[in-house]
Amino acid sequence: MKSIIKFVFLFSVSFLMAQSYQSAESVEFDPVNNQWLVANGSRIIADDGEGNLSYFGAGNASHGLEVLGNTLFAVASNRIKGYDLSNEDEVMNLIIPGVSFLNGLTNDGANTLFVTDFSAGKIYSIDVSDISNPTYTELVSNTGGTPNGVLYDGTNNRLLFVTWGGSAQVKAVDLGTNLVTTIITTSLTNIDGIVDDSLGNYYISSWSPDRITKYNNDFSISEIVTTPSLNNPADIGYNQDTDIMGIPMGSSVIFVDLSLLSNSDYNANTYEYLVSSNPINESSYIQFTLQDAEFIYLRIYDTSGKLVKILMNEEIQASTHKISLADLQLSSGVYFSRLTTQKGTSLTKKLIVN
Incomplete structure (x- = not known):
């Protein structure tokens, strides 16, 4: 084994x-x-x-x-x-x-x-x-x-x-x-x-x-x-x-x-999943690229695993997508953005809110 x-x-x-x-x-x-x-x-x-x-x-x-x-x-x-x-x-x-x-x-x-x-x-x-x-x-x-x-x-x-x-x-x-x-x-x-x-x-x-x-x-x-x-x-x-x-x-x-x-580096590169910039400010955004149309879940959780915000929950077309983080309205702390795809990929990025 x-x-x-x-x-x-x-x-x-x-x-x-x-x-x-x-x-x-x-x-x-x-x-x-x-x-x-x-x-x-x-x-x-x-x-x-x-x-x-x-x-x-x-x-x-x-x-x-x-x-x-x-x-x-x-x-x-x-x-x-x-x-x-x-x-x-x-x-x-x-x-x-x-x-x-x-x-x-x-x-x-x-x-x-x-x-x-x-x-x-x-x-x-x-x-x-x-x-x-x-x-x-x-x-x-x-x-x-x-x-x-x-x-x-x-x-x-x-x-x-x-x-x-x-x-x-x-x-x-x-x-x-x-x-x-x-x-x-x-x-x-x-x-x-x-x-x-x-x-x-x-x-x-x-x-x-x-x-x-x-x-x-x-x-x-x-x-x-x-x-x-x-x-x-x-x-x-x-x-x-x-x-x-x-x-x-x-x-x-x-x-x-x-x-x-999870060894998500390869998948993260495949989907070009990134957060810019971090700590979060009015110009920050999440960006990812889809090679095919897929149903996407994009959510934010706190460190206990509680869901605090849903950014996307829908099928979207193959393209590069940019999601603004300007209006998160979250208390200061550490959070995690989770991109989950229809194909079973799950990618996580840390977010810092000052």
Whole structure:
């Protein structure tokens, strides 16, 4: 297996405010309220990515979190709870009799949740199409390991889950047959979380060594993508719109810009994507060139990954395009402009506003 080592800039640490992290275990981006939600034992904490913390209503979660539509689902001491993202009210409280230690949680983007039972080596599916009357099914009775984080992979009609212990594995559940296969046996110990990006790459968090490892779509190439300053990274979360990963580590949560991993120099040259001048002033502009007509997203995010301005969201013709930055009306600070194309290219430039 080819192994490539790269490093990523960790740019935001959530410091403790009136609320504090004591057992941050799982993190999930909340697109409804443009914030991160963190399972922190007895309470769910909302984190704006800039160190400002608040309680998410009276919600509690011990492990996995998943946003599905307008609902946050949470593993809370062997129950699966649901919370309305608009008003933070509890809308579901499901008990699955006989479970041992519910842990990882994922969803199919429609009406089904999947949850791992860490100690019993099982996986359950939960139908939440009627949230007032959810039903569950034992999907896998024996995972052949200790299942932790889990990810729905709709492209391949499967679940991917990671295992605890030495020589930890990434395994798959075929959702057509419910059969379990091993994708890869790693040299890592205690894999906790798994997420994917918009390009079909996978990221896993491990406790030994303490790191995030990136795999390509068939797990044949791996990259070490974080500095070795992590400490027991748990159930990671990922915002595909901004390439921001949230990493919970017990007493803290950090946020990582994965776009800094991409080798975008070639693509940047291909699209001639530039910002002039920077720091931003009344004459500054973003310029890029398209060789073909494409649908383009041009957006600005702050350092926490929050979307702060949409500059373009449309199909445009092949040409050189210049977008004025004269009227950004942004507070002083560092921002990122992100050009995303229909062909899958994602390019990022730092903006400095004085």
